[in-house]
Amino acid sequence: MANLNLTLKVWRQASPEAQGRIETYKAKNIPDEASFLEMLDIVNEELVHEGKEPIHFDHDCREGICGMCSLTINGVPHGGKKVTTCQLHMRQFKDGDTIWIEPFRAAAFPLLRDLVVDRTALDNIIAAGGFVDVRTGAAPNANNMPIRKKTSDAAFDAAACIGCGACVASCKNSAAMLFTSAKAAHLNLLPQGHPEKNKRVLAMVRQMDALGFGNCTNLYECEAACPKGISVDNIAKLNRDYMLACASEAFGVFS
Amino acid sequence: MNEIKFPVSDYMPDSCIPDGPIAEKWTKYKREAKLINPNNRRKYTVLIVGSGLAGGSAAATLAELGYNVKCFCYQDSPRRAHSIAAQGGVNAAHNYQNDGDSVYRLFYDTVKGGDFRAREANVYRLAEVSCNIINQCVAQGVPFGREYGGLLDNRSFGGSQLKRTFYSRGQTGQQLLLGCYQAMEKEIGKGHIEMHPRTEMMDLVVVDGHAKGIVVRDMVTGEIKSYAGDTVLLATGGYGRVFFLSTNAMGCNVGAACACWKKGAYFANPCFTQIHPTCIPVKGDYQSKLTLMSESLRNDGRIWVPKSREVAAKIRKGEMKPSDVAENDRDYYLERKYPSFGNLAPRDISSRAAKEACDDERGVANTGRGVFLDFKDAINRMGKEWIDGQYGNLFEMYEEITDVDPHEQPMMIYPASHYTMGGLWVDYNLMSSIPGLHVLGEANFSDHGANRLGASALMQGLSDGYFVIPATLPTYLTTQKPGSITTAAPEFKEAEDEVKARIQKMMDVKGTKTPDEIHRELGKLVWDDVGMGRTKESLMHAIEKIPAIREEFWTNVRVVGSTEGMNQELEKAWRVAAFLDFAEVLCYDALNREESCGAHFRLEHQLADGEAKRDDANFAYVACWEYKGTGELPVLHKEPLTFDTVHLAIRSYK
Amino acid sequence: MNDIITTACKFVTSSIGRKILVALTGSCLLLFLVGHLAGNMTIFGGNVAEGETSWINYYATGLHSMPAWLLWSIRLGLLAVALVHVVLTLVLKYENYNARTHYQKEGTLKATLSSRTMVITGIMILCFAVFHLWQLTFNGDPHDCYNHIIHAFQDPLCSIFYIVAICCLFMHVRHGLQSVLQTFGLATRKVRPLYNIVAVLFGLVVCGGFIAIPVCVMLGILK
Numbered sequence A: 001m002a003n004l005n006l007t008l009k010v011w012r013q014a015s016p017e018a019q020g021r022i023e024t025y026k027a028k029n030i031p032d033e034a035s036f037l038e039m040l041d042i043v044n045e046e047l048v049h050e051g052k053e054p055i056h057f058d059h060d061c062r063e064g065i066c067g068m069c070s071l072t073i074n075g076v077p078h079g080g081k082k083v084t085t086c087q088l089h090m091r092q093f094k095d096g097d098t099i100w101i102e103p104f105r106a107a108a109f110p111l112l113r114d115l116v117v118d119r120t121a122l123d124n125i126i127a128a129g130g131f132v133d134v135r136t137g138a139a140p141n142a143n144n145m146p147i148r149k150k151t152s153d154a155a156f157d158a159a160a161c162i163g164c165g166a167c168v169a170s171c172k173n174s175a176a177m178l179f180t181s182a183k184a185a186h187l188n189l190l191p192q193g194h195p196e197k198n199k200r201v202l203a204m205v206r207q208m209d210a211l212g213f214g215n216c217t218n219l220y221e222c223e224a225a226c227p228k229g230i231s232v233d234n235i236a237k238l239n240r241d242y243m244l245a246c247a248s249e250a251f252g253v254f255s
Numbered sequence B: 001m002n003e004i005k006f007p008v009s010d011y012m013p014d015s016c017i018p019d020g021p022i023a024e025k026w027t028k029y030k031r032e033a034k035l036i037n038p039n040n041r042r043k044y045t046v047l048i049v050g051s052g053l054a055g056g057s058a059a060a061t062l063a064e065l066g067y068n069v070k071c072f073c074y075q076d077s078p079r080r081a082h083s084i085a086a087q088g089g090v091n092a093a094h095n096y097q098n099d100g101d102s103v104y105r106l107f108y109d110t111v112k113g114g115d116f117r118a119r120e121a122n123v124y125r126l127a128e129v130s131c132n133i134i135n136q137c138v139a140q141g142v143p144f145g146r147e148y149g150g151l152l153d154n155r156s157f158g159g160s161q162l163k164r165t166f167y168s169r170g171q172t173g174q175q176l177l178l179g180c181y182q183a184m185e186k187e188i189g190k191g192h193i194e195m196h197p198r199t200e201m202m203d204l205v206v207v208d209g210h211a212k213g214i215v216v217r218d219m220v221t222g223e224i225k226s227y228a229g230d231t232v233l234l235a236t237g238g239y240g241r242v243f244f245l246s247t248n249a250m251g252c253n254v255g256a257a258c259a260c261w262k263k264g265a266y267f268a269n270p271c272f273t274q275i276h277p278t279c280i281p282v283k284g285d286y287q288s289k290l291t292l293m294s295e296s297l298r299n300d301g302r303i304w305v306p307k308s309r310e311v312a313a314k315i316r317k318g319e320m321k322p323s324d325v326a327e328n329d330r331d332y333y334l335e336r337k338y339p340s341f342g343n344l345a346p347r348d349i350s351s352r353a354a355k356e357a358c359d360d361e362r363g364v365a366n367t368g369r370g371v372f373l374d375f376k377d378a379i380n381r382m383g384k385e386w387i388d389g390q391y392g393n394l395f396e397m398y399e400e401i402t403d404v405d406p407h408e409q410p411m412m413i414y415p416a417s418h419y420t421m422g423g424l425w426v427d428y429n430l431m432s433s434i435p436g437l438h439v440l441g442e443a444n445f446s447d448h449g450a451n452r453l454g455a456s457a458l459m460q461g462l463s464d465g466y467f468v469i470p471a472t473l474p475t476y477l478t479t480q481k482p483g484s485i486t487t488a489a490p491e492f493k494e495a496e497d498e499v500k501a502r503i504q505k506m507m508d509v510k511g512t513k514t515p516d517e518i519h520r521e522l523g524k525l526v527w528d529d530v531g532m533g534r535t536k537e538s539l540m541h542a543i544e545k546i547p548a549i550r551e552e553f554w555t556n557v558r559v560v561g562s563t564e565g566m567n568q569e570l571e572k573a574w575r576v577a578a579f580l581d582f583a584e585v586l587c588y589d590a591l592n593r594e595e596s597c598g599a600h601f602r603l604e605h606q607l608a609d610g611e612a613k614r615d616d617a618n619f620a621y622v623a624c625w626e627y628k629g630t631g632e633l634p635v636l637h638k639e640p641l642t643f644d645t646v647h648l649a650i651r652s653y654k
Numbered sequence C: 001m002n003d004i005i006t007t008a009c010k011f012v013t014s015s016i017g018r019k020i021l022v023a024l025t026g027s028c029l030l031l032f033l034v035g036h037l038a039g040n041m042t043i044f045g046g047n048v049a050e051g052e053t054s055w056i057n058y059y060a061t062g063l064h065s066m067p068a069w070l071l072w073s074i075r076l077g078l079l080a081v082a083l084v085h086v087v088l089t090l091v092l093k094y095e096n097y098n099a100r101t102h103y104q105k106e107g108t109l110k111a112t113l114s115s116r117t118m119v120i121t122g123i124m125i126l127c128f129a130v131f132h133l134w135q136l137t138f139n140g141d142p143h144d145c146y147n148h149i150i151h152a153f154q155d156p157l158c159s160i161f162y163i164v165a166i167c168c169l170f171m172h173v174r175h176g177l178q179s180v181l182q183t184f185g186l187a188t189r190k191v192r193p194l195y196n197i198v199a200v201l202f203g204l205v206v207c208g209g210f211i212a213i214p215v216c217v218m219l220g221i222l223k
Helices: A036-049 A120-129 A149-159 A166-170 A177-189 A191-210 A221-225 A233-251 B022-032 B053-065 B103-113 B120-140 B172-189 B255-262 B295-299 B309-317 B333-337 B347-359 B376-382 B384-402 B457-477 B490-509 B515-530 B536-556 B568-592 C002-013 C015-045 C055-064 C068-099 C118-137 C142-153 C156-183 C192-218
Strands: A003-012 A021-031 A098-102 A111-113 B045-049 B068-072 B163-166 B193-196 B199-207 B210-218 B224-228 B231-234 B273-279 B302-306 B371-374 B411-420 B437-439 B621-626 B635-640
Touching: A021 A036, A036 B515, A120 A177, A120 A191, A120 B172, A149 A177, A149 B172, A166 A177, A166 A221, A177 A191, A177 A221, A177 A233, A191 A233, A191 B120, A191 C015, A233 C002, A233 C015, A233 C156, B022 B120, B022 B457, B045 B053, B045 B210, B053 B068, B053 B172, B053 B193, B053 B457, B068 B199, B103 B120, B120 B172, B120 B457, B172 B193, B172 B457, B199 B224, B199 B255, B199 B490, B199 B568, B210 B231, B210 B490, B224 B490, B231 B255, B231 B457, B255 B437, B255 B568, B273 B295, B273 B347, B295 B384, B302 B309, B302 B333, B302 B347, B333 B347, B347 B371, B347 B411, B376 B384, B437 B457, B490 B536, B490 B568, B515 B536, B515 B568, B536 B568, B568 B621, C002 C015, C015 C055, C015 C068, C015 C156, C015 C192, C055 C142, C068 C118, C118 C142, C118 C156, C142 C156, C142 C192, C156 C192
Parallel strands: A003 A098, B045 B068, B045 B231, B068 B193, B231 B437
Antiparallel strands: A003 A021, B199 B210, B210 B224, B273 B411, B302 B371, B371 B411, B621 B635
16 A cells, blocks of 8 residues: 555536636545545545545445546546446555546536536436336236347446546547447347337437437447447447338338 | 433334235225316326435326426536436346246235335235336336347345345346436426426425425525425435445435425334445545445355465455455355355345454455455356356446456445335335325335345336335325415415524534535444444444534534525535434334344344344334434334235345 | 338437438548549559550549539539538537537547547548549549649649548548447447457558558659
């Protein structure tokens, strides 16, 4: 165990309208066993003691599953170590390092304060079609519908998305394709999701477009930044499903 | 030391349990329950606080039925509620494994697991609807683990001798919550739910004795606002963060429940707090939370400490690798003490056994507070690949946090605050002692008695939200004229003003300690004195110290920033203040309950072999505490528990 | 009928729809490159004595002696494909620029240089194409194509410009080809590395072929 002394370059912005800027802070004696957010806690505690306003950032479960923590670290969402920021540990850094900390940036994620952004747009994509339209109580016995293990596992792989938005924040075009495609793939792969497949794909893609996300140019930066290893295979599948859904809508085929 | 004499009241609201044989109560209830015409449902506004499994499933289902739903959560999206972190699984009595499961057996295991401190009728209902939950979730597209034949797989969990737990790798809570969130988003998209994320409930508004609204703080603008409705559903989770370090999310808090308690809802059995046996041990003072390693790991991991103190000391100092400890020098204490359940003994028992081993100075981890969870045998038996298929993500997570590969060296674990069985008292309709205030999921005193079995929390949250509340809500709503109360009622203004004044008071202290520092202080006190082993002395010590910490808060806290706009320090301070108001009743309840049962272990009350010694003659009741003012003794109301179906017996897992 | 028009309109204004159109036109241009390269390679048939026709001159006159309507349909078709490709990518780029707010410190994990510079290399290729058409297609006598080319590449500036432009083309094609397959939904984790290799090989062969001409002229192999 060792202690680190770091220089932080942090984006500070008092409100959505205010002019933001990078400010420099010293983080002293940070245990290398601490998580990145615990490092910020330590810095914040010091700031409060000095009567200054702490750095605001989103976080909740701190075990890498809720998807609330964000932060772009040295230009890469979640720091690019295949984990969420809350699971990034300080042993990944060296004594004397300078660390740039910025919010998840995208026009579709308006900034609220400091490092906190509004990711409601992702919820809106789900509301458009990211569900199976079943009523509570009407479900048949769970084992009435055998599902190939391979299919179920593939659906799970897509469903493991935590909705953090790192894909958008890392994308050079701020596209939300990895998020949208993962949710669509999860449901489209399963027989339960099949009846609404075309409807879902069209609704989700159109909603995604309407929300001001950029367009995918197959850079695969999203896959590299994703803390849950969601594959760009889902994007390929969404492209395919979208073509079929359009064909279905226009010509009544593949429906 | 002074004795505390709790004021006791004879009054107890009716728990509204239908009569008849236990297996027919719920059917009978539904047959006779009041209904509301679909066209009239939209006239009723239902305010739901919390969007986890209980709140989210209730919101989705009630909106589907046609009610006008408004849902509030403090996170930025309903998908982030802490139910998402549940790892292991969800129980159901489907008996797909043909190993003898049935509704009755799930009911029996749950009552026994809860050490006979739960309400039989509620638990039976829970077991009854458990299968519907699985059916519903599968229909929603939740990708549960499957066998090669395409049918659902099950694993076993603590406290049961069969496989009834459905799972999605180590992310069952996430998948169930996403199912529920998607159902919610579907209704949000249709305009049936009005969703308010980043909104924290600050107070309950009671008009003429009925819960008719809430006061909230918009966490983005800082605005204090009110919402009126025909009923309020509280699904705000537990109060595990009273210990500061816990497996709960950073935002989990008792604020909303505490506000309701202050407005007259009884707090039931607050001393029943579950300490989960398998968490990653504490590292240092800066630590903000503890990470759970799913109980499912105990299916294949073996728990041990060195037999001798010398070996343990060497491991602590790093002079010896755990994997080098000879088989003969290892004490697999759970297998030794509880041969029939072994490593799958219930949580309370496993946690206490770990504590005993560490108290005996045979603990590992640099603090001496840790035991091993070893997968060596399972890896030798089933192979690395199979283990990774079962627990891959948990192994990765462990390595991420500790920098140790659990394939090579055993995991180190230690108990941590995890779940709270206690909560606001509710009747069979899930309505609290304030008419119109319904409490769901972990926030209510629930169906788990003195100890919750693994994979039962997800079951309870979803049962309350998907199946129970939709059936019981009309019982209350039909007695109300829809939309009769609006935010124009003077009670709303009054509650808003109180909230604003309390916030202002906090801001004006301008002391020297941060809210987190005070929270840590409280947490340490409560953990040491009201944690896994409680004595009269420790409880009296805590009761004496808590007011001092509260006093410190109100005279020396420093809340920087302003009341307008986003202010995370203010959010923290508000939550800490609620924990400070609540912490005493936790101690009072633990002091009052002069017995050991489930997770509540009073060192004075144990059997010769160190097991919990229950006192059914005097304590087979739900202790319901009525608020009488901060710093004042609360009044105790007792709901007697009767066990007609399951006979009271000493819980044995040997 | 209405459904078809409505969907078509939505398709060509959607993010995925436009991407598919870019991929489609891109594939056409890739095919064109193959054909063009095949034609160009005839230059290695060498020059011939007075009165005979060299391979490339034969090829060039052949192209020009096509019926005018066919020649112009191919030319206009190619122009349309190129226009759709260019206009759509520029529109998408503009939208992407607006969708993004920039970091003070930029970082990249995986996106290749070629994938990030598609617009720049694309514009280079466009400029080059215009120059190339002016220089070699619309000027000069097809019957004396061989000498015209040799003469053009004997100017080192011109040759270097060609080589740089073809390098841009390589980068563009290297990302473009595998991107087309991803956009058509034909990629998976297992085949994507293979596509990458195919894209690089394709780029090397095509661009290598194109570059060989100015290089050989400058080295005096072709004269």
